[in-house]
Structures are given as structure tokens and as C-alpha cells.
Amino acid sequence: MTVPDAHIVSQTAPVAAALPALAIGHVSHSYGPRRALIDVDFSVAPASFTALLGLNGAGKSTLFSLVTRLFGIQTGQISIFGHDISRAPGEALRLLGVVFQPRTLDLDLSLTQNLLYHAALHGISRREARLRSAEVLDRIKLSDRAGSKVRDLSGGQMRRLEIARALLHRPRLLLLDEATVGLDVKARADILDHVRQLVTEQGIGVLWATHLFDEIKPSDDLVVLHQGKVLAKGPVSRVMAEAGAQDVNTTFMRLTGAATIGGTPA
Amino acid sequence: MSVTTASEARRGFSFSEYITCLNGIVWREALRFLHQRERFVSALVRPLVWLFIFAAGFRQVLGISIIPPYETYILYEVYIAPGLMAMIQLFNGMQSSLSMVYDREMGNMRTLLVSPLPRGYLLFCKLLAGTAVSLLQVYAFLLIAWFWDIAPPTIGYLTVLPALILSGLMLGALGMLISSGIKQLENFAGVMNFVIFPMFFASSALYPLWRVQEGSPMLYYVCEFNPFTHAVELIRFALYGQLNLVSLAVVGGCTAVFMIGAIYAYDPSRGLVRRGPGGGET
Numbered sequence: 001m002t003v004p005d006a007h008i009v010s011q012t013a014p015v016a017a018a019l020p021a022l023a024i025g026h027v028s029h030s031y032g033p034r035r036a037l038i039d040v041d042f043s044v045a046p047a048s049f050t051a052l053l054g055l056n057g058a059g060k061s062t063l064f065s066l067v068t069r070l071f072g073i074q075t076g077q078i079s080i081f082g083h084d085i086s087r088a089p090g091e092a093l094r095l096l097g098v099v100f101q102p103r104t105l106d107l108d109l110s111l112t113q114n115l116l117y118h119a120a121l122h123g124i125s126r127r128e129a130r131l132r133s134a135e136v137l138d139r140i141k142l143s144d145r146a147g148s149k150v151r152d153l154s155g156g157q158m159r160r161l162e163i164a165r166a167l168l169h170r171p172r173l174l175l176l177d178e179a180t181v182g183l184d185v186k187a188r189a190d191i192l193d194h195v196r197q198l199v200t201e202q203g204i205g206v207l208w209a210t211h212l213f214d215e216i217k218p219s220d221d222l223v224v225l226h227q228g229k230v231l232a233k234g235p236v237s238r239v240m241a242e243a244g245a246q247d248v249n250t251t252f253m254r255l256t257g258a259a260t261i262g263g264t265p266a
Numbered sequence: 267m268s269v270t271t272a273s274e275a276r277r278g279f280s281f282s283e284y285i286t287c288l289n290g291i292v293w294r295e296a297l298r299f300l301h302q303r304e305r306f307v308s309a310l311v312r313p314l315v316w317l318f319i320f321a322a323g324f325r326q327v328l329g330i331s332i333i334p335p336y337e338t339y340i341l342y343e344v345y346i347a348p349g350l351m352a353m354i355q356l357f358n359g360m361q362s363s364l365s366m367v368y369d370r371e372m373g374n375m376r377t378l379l380v381s382p383l384p385r386g387y388l389l390f391c392k393l394l395a396g397t398a399v400s401l402l403q404v405y406a407f408l409l410i411a412w413f414w415d416i417a418p419p420t421i422g423y424l425t426v427l428p429a430l431i432l433s434g435l436m437l438g439a440l441g442m443l444i445s446s447g448i449k450q451l452e453n454f455a456g457v458m459n460f461v462i463f464p465m466f467f468a469s470s471a472l473y474p475l476w477r478v479q480e481g482s483p484m485l486y487y488v489c490e491f492n493p494f495t496h497a498v499e500l501i502r503f504a505l506y507g508q509l510n511l512v513s514l515a516v517v518g519g520c521t522a523v524f525m526i527g528a529i530y531a532y533d534p535s536r537g538l539v540r541r542g543p544g545g546g547e548t
Contacts, residue, residue, distance in 0.1 A: 068380045090279065093382035104377045108301050109294070120290020121381035121388075123283025 019082040021046045021173040021205025022067065027076030029062055029228075036062045038228045040076070044221070046172065047203040049196060051216045051236075053252060054225035060209040061101060063225070064177045068098050080173055094122070097166035101177040101209075103158060105165075107151035111142060114150060115165055122169040129168075136164040140194075156187030163194065173205045174198065180215065188215075213248045222248070224255055231255045279383060287383050288391045295362075295395035299402070309358065309403045313350035314410060321346050333474055335506040347416050348502035349471025351426075354407060355400045355434045356494065360462055362396035363441030367448055386529045393442060393525065397434030404430055422505040429504035433497035436517050439524035440493075446531035469495040470502075493520040 020043035029037040037059045044050045054060050065071040067078055069089050078085045083092035105114050112133050119129030137143045140160040142153075150158065159179055166174060176195065180188040192215055198204045208215070216222060222239050224232040232239045232255055236248065245251040299305060321343040336344075369375035378388055408423065418426075444461060468488050470478075475495070479486040489495050496516040503510040 068376070070376060070379060090382045090384065093380060096380070098380055100376055104374055106294070106298070106374060106377075109297060113294075113297065117290055117294045118377065120286050120293070121378060121383070123279055123286050123383065125282070125286055126289075 018046055020044060020079075021048075021081060022175075022207060023077075023079045024063070024067075025077040025079075027063070027066060027073065027078060029059075029066060029071065029074050036228050037066075040225070040228070040230050042223050042230055042233045044173070044205045044207050046081075046205045047199055048221055049199045049206045049208060049217075049219075050221040050223060052207055052209040052223045052225060053211065053213070053216065053248070054209070055211055055256075057227075058211075058225045059228040060225060061177055064098070064100070064175055064209065067175060068096070069093065094169070095172045097169070097171035097174045099159070099162045099166050099174075099176045099179050101179075101181065103162070105150045105158060105162060108149060110147050110149055111137060111153075111161055112146045114161070115168055118165045118168055124169060132168055136168060140164050154187075156183050156190065159183060159187070159191055160194070163191065167198070167204075171204070173207070175207050175209075177209045178211070179208070180210070180212070213252065216248050224252060226256045284383065284387065287381065287388070288394065291378070291388070291391040292395040292398050295392075295399055296402070298365075299399045305361075306403070306406075309354060310406055310410070312357065313354055313407055316346065316350055316353075317343055317411065317414065317416075333476070335503045335508045335510075341415075343414065344416055345474070346472055347411055347418075348505055349469070349498045351404045351407060351430070351501055351505075352433060352437075352469075352471060352494065352498045353466055354403045355397075355430070355437050355497070356462060356466060358400035358403060359396060359434065359437030359439075359441040360444075360458060361441075362392075362399070362438055363445035366392070366442065367445050385532075389442065389529050389532055390525070393435055393438040393528075396438045396441075397431055400434045400438075401427075401430055418505045419507060421507050425507045426501060426504040429500045432514075432517050432521060433500060436493065436497060436521040436524060439521060439528050442528035443524050443531060446528055465492060465494040468492050469498055471495075471498050493517065496520075 022044040024040055024042050027037055027040045028035070040059070040063065042050075052060055052063070062071070066073055067080075067085065069085055069092075073086055080092040080095050083095070085092045106117070109117070112130075115133040115136065116126065116129050119132065120126075124132070134143070134146075137146050140157075140163075142157060142161065145153065145157075150161070153161065163174075163176070163179070174195070179195075180191055183191070195206055195208065199206050210216070216236060218236050218240075220236050221234065222232070222236045223230055224239070232242065232251075234242075240246065240248065240251045243251040243254045245254055325342045366375065369378075378392070379385065381388055405423075440461075466472075468485065469492050470489060471494070475486060475489055478489055493516060496510075496513040499510050500513040500517050503513070
């Protein structure tokens with residue numbers, strides 16, 4: 001899978017003082033009496049791949065809903081490249097691309113129509129949107145399906161399209177919530193490679209929520225979220241060393257006390 | 267590779283970005299509507315059944331005296347045509363809201379809500395898009411009605427447009443306000459029965475209010491307070507090139523109140539939270 005030209009996403013000139021792509025500051029969130037997030041605090045650096053590892057129900061999706069402003073923040077602060085999501089949501093969301101866990105494509109519209117709709121929601125003119133849509137479809141090798149309905153695509157193709165759509169407005173931070181769930185091994189590997197290339201070649205900060213250990217590399221940053229709390233954060237090698245473990249699987253088990261089956265916590 | 271800082275990111279949005287966004291939302295809504303041919307057909311069949319069957323049957327029973335804006339005696343079909351136009355908009359407004367609940371449950375609404383443009387503006391665009399779709403339906407109905415000898419003055423087709431836009435917005439905003447309080451799709455069926463039918467029947471859509479007053483003074487007051495009555499009257503007068511100021515004030519005021527209420531009350535977390543841990547929303 002090829003990646004976009006670097007110039008496409010480089011909207012801004014390099015400057016000295018870099019801010020975190022994403023800063024989560026002491027965020028807590030409750031659904032009535034149930035506490036979904038408890039004092040969550042970590043950041044994602046630009047041009048880094050940060051894995052957010054947690055079991056189902058750990059609070060990953062709640063955190064994504066807060067970052068994308070679908071939920072209001074109850075306690076704490078979230079900023080994207082220094083823009084507070086509550087006080088300057090427009091500036092913050094302009095720099096954010098997101099792929100949600102449930103599919104959010106319009107199945108009855110064509111690939112191009114889905115992309116044009118997304119572009120319009122970001123104020124991108126129709127002419128520019130057509131150019132960018134053609135580019136991204138070419139990049140994900142779906143140009144020949146541009147006019148097909150999305151419902152005719154495979155699961156992996158839909159995910160690739162969602163990632164391409166999330167990048168259409170040239171964000172600097174990309175959130176992916178369990179983006180490989182339900183895909184076969186080949187499709188998972190393709191998508192993961194594609195996202196890692198975005199980090200190295202375009203300097204995009206990525207927060208990759210997952211519950212699959214084998215998607216995490218030693219060179220990544222890691223945040224372990226369990227029952228709404230951050231149990232560990234930092235480079236994977238450091239987190240493993242602090243836990244006295246040789247791999248992510250054992251690290252997670254030691255941190256949470258959870259039993260695991262294969263590569264998936266259970 | 268570039269580095270982005272808070273000071274670098276562009277602030278605010280240009281006028282053309284707002285217009286592009288509006289165009290995109292209206293375009294998508296129209297595409298969805300045109301793809302759903304059954305929806306288009308059923309939207310037309312409903313008022314046509316009333317026009318061709320109900321009105322034909324009641325023509326001899328319900329006499330219509332000369333009341334403004336009509337200057338002569340009219341057929342019953344002519345009288346109920348504006349009410350049926352408003353009915354199309356009522357159903358469409360509720361159906362648009364239904365689609366918002368569906369989109370929220372299915373996740374499609376997230377695409378809209380993570381747009382950087384102000385959320386209130388996005389919801390307003392969504393309302394305008396729904397209204398635009400209702401206009402397509404109403405004008406298709408008027409075309410068919412023309413073949414049934416329901417032909418207002420030619421200028422009426424133009425003068426009714428602002429009235430239709432305003433009433434479409436009011437009914438769409440009402441639907442959005444109602445959908446804001448709905449946690450899941452299944453609840454909507456009950457709301458349809460408690461909102462659409464009472465609003466339609468307790469109005470001047472099917473019978474003039476003086477007739478209602480003769481039968482039940484109490485119901486007459488209910489009809490007078492029903493904003494749908496004023497939407498019907500606004501359309502009726504506009505179709506004949508006239509302006510009903512009271513109806514304009516009521517519909518305009520209700521549109522503002524419903525819209526502000528809907529935008530204020532809209533909470534995307536409804537329908538996301540409901541699924542809970544099993545649905546992956548934690």
C-alpha cells in the first residue's frame with residue numbers, strides 16, 4: 001500500500017516549539033454512578049505511534065468520544081496541538097482525523113460521494129475535494145471502484161477507505177479505535193503498515209486503540225488502560241522493563257492480573 | 267515532516283467554508299432521498315390518497331363557504347391541498363429526525379459531528395437539507411395536483427416557496443427537538459402517533475376552523491394553538507399570493523423556539539452510551 005506525498009499533509013512550516021499532538025490531562029468521566037475513566041493523563045507526540053491497550057470496556061471508546069467532542073468533558077482537559085477541545089473545538093478538530101470502531105461510511109453512497117461529503121464537512125471546495133478524492137482512492141488502490149456503492153466493498157477495503165477519508169482534510173493527529181476488528185490477518189497487517197507509514201513519512205501523530213498485543217511494536221509508545229485507569233505509559237521497552245516482562249502480553253498480564261488467551265486478553 | 271503549534275492553526279472559518287459545508291449536507295440528503303425511491307413514492311402516495319379518495323368522498327359532505335384567501339366557492343380538494351402540502355412537510359420533518367436517530371445509532375452521525383464547524387451550524391444545515399427534500403416532494407405533489415384541476419395562480423407556485431421553507435424548518439426543528447429526547451430508534455414509533463396524528467387532525471388542514479368551532483369550541487382553541495394550523499394557513503395564503511401575518515408570526519416564532527431548543531438539547535451521546543460495554547461504547 002502506498003502513502004500520500006509528504007507535501008499534501010504539510011500545511012505548516014516547521015517551528016521550534018512543538019506541542020503534543022494530543023494531551024489528555026487528568027480526565028475523568030462517569031455514566032451515572034459508573035466511572036468509565038478515572039484521572040486519565042497521557043500525551044501523544046507528533047510523528048509517533050502510540051498504542052492504547054485495554055480490554056473491552058476499559059474506557060477506550062469513551063476516551064475517543066471525549067477527544068472527538070461527541071461527549072462533553074466532565075473533569076480534566078484535552079487539547080490537540082495546544083487547542084483546548086472544549087474552548088476551541090473548531091481549531092482542534094481541524095487537526096484531527098478519526099476512524100471510529102463502528103463503520104461510519106454511508107453504505108448507499110459511492111466511494112467518491114462519501115469522500116466528497118467528508119470534504120464538504122471540512123469546508124473543502126468541491127473542485128479541491130475531487131482532486132483529493134482521486135488522489136486518496138488511487139493511493140489505496142480503489143480508483144477503479146470510485147463509483148461503486150460502499151456496501152459492495154470488503155471489510156478491509158471499507159477500513160482503508162475510512163482511513164483515507166480521515167486523512168482527506170490533512171490532519172496532524174489520527175485516532176483509530178480498534179480499526180482492525182473483524183478483518184483477516186492480511187487486511188490487518190496492510191492497515192497497520194499503512195498507518196505506520198503515515199507516522200514515519202508524514203509526521204502524523206497516531207493514537208491506535210487496540211486489545212490485540214501483536215499489533216504493538218517495541219518501538220511504539222504504549223498506554224495501558226484498565227478499568228478506566230492508566231496503569232502504565234511510555235515507550236514499550238520501558239513499560240516492559242518496569243513490569244519485569246519480556247513481551248507485551250506478559251506485561252499486560254502482570255499489570256492487570258488478567259488472564260490471556262493467545263494474543264488477545266480475555 | 268512538519269510541526270504544528272497552537273498559534274499556527276487557522277482560526278475560524280470563512281464564509282465559503284460555511285457555504286461548502288451547507289451544500290455538502292444538502293447534497294448528501296438529496297442523494298440519500300433519491301436513492302430511496304420507495305421513500306419518494308410513499309411520500310407522494312400519502313397525500314394523493316387523501317386527495318383522490320378522501321377528498322372525493324367528502325366533497326359532498328363538507329361544504330366550504332367563501333373564506334379568505336378564496337374569493338369564490340371552492341371544491342373540497344382545493345381546500346385541503348395546502349393542508350396536504352403541510353402534511354408532506356410534517357411527515358418529512360419527522361422522518362428526517364428519525365434518520366438522525368438512526369444515524370446516531372448506526373454511527374453515521376459521528377461523521378457530521380466531528381466536523382470542525384460549529385455544531386449548531388451543522389444541525390441547522392441538517393434542518394435545511396431536510397426542508398430542501400420536503401420541497402422536492404411538495405412540488406411533485408403540486409404537479410400531480412395540477413392534473414387534478416387544483417391549479418392556484420401561477421405566481422402562487424413562487425410565492426408559496428418562502429412559506430414552505432419556513433414551515434419546513436419549523437416542522438424539521440420540532441422533529442429534531444423530539445428526537446433529542448429519544449434514546450433509541452424504537453421509541454420513535456410512539457412519538458409519531460402522539461405527535462403527527464394529533465397535530466394533523468387538530469388543525470385547519472382538513473376542515474376550516476369555523477366548522478370545528480361549531481362542533482367543539484374546546485377543540486377550536488386547541489386547533490388555534492396548534493402551530494401546524496398556522497403552517498397550513500401560511501401556505502394556503504401564500505399559494506394565493508397573500509400573506510397571513512398572524513400565521514407568519516406564529517410559524518416564525520415557533521421555528522426559532524424549536525430550533526434553539528433542538529440545538530441546545532441535541533446530545534450525541536444518547537444512543538452511544540445506551541449500547542454500553544457490549545456495544546463497544548465504553
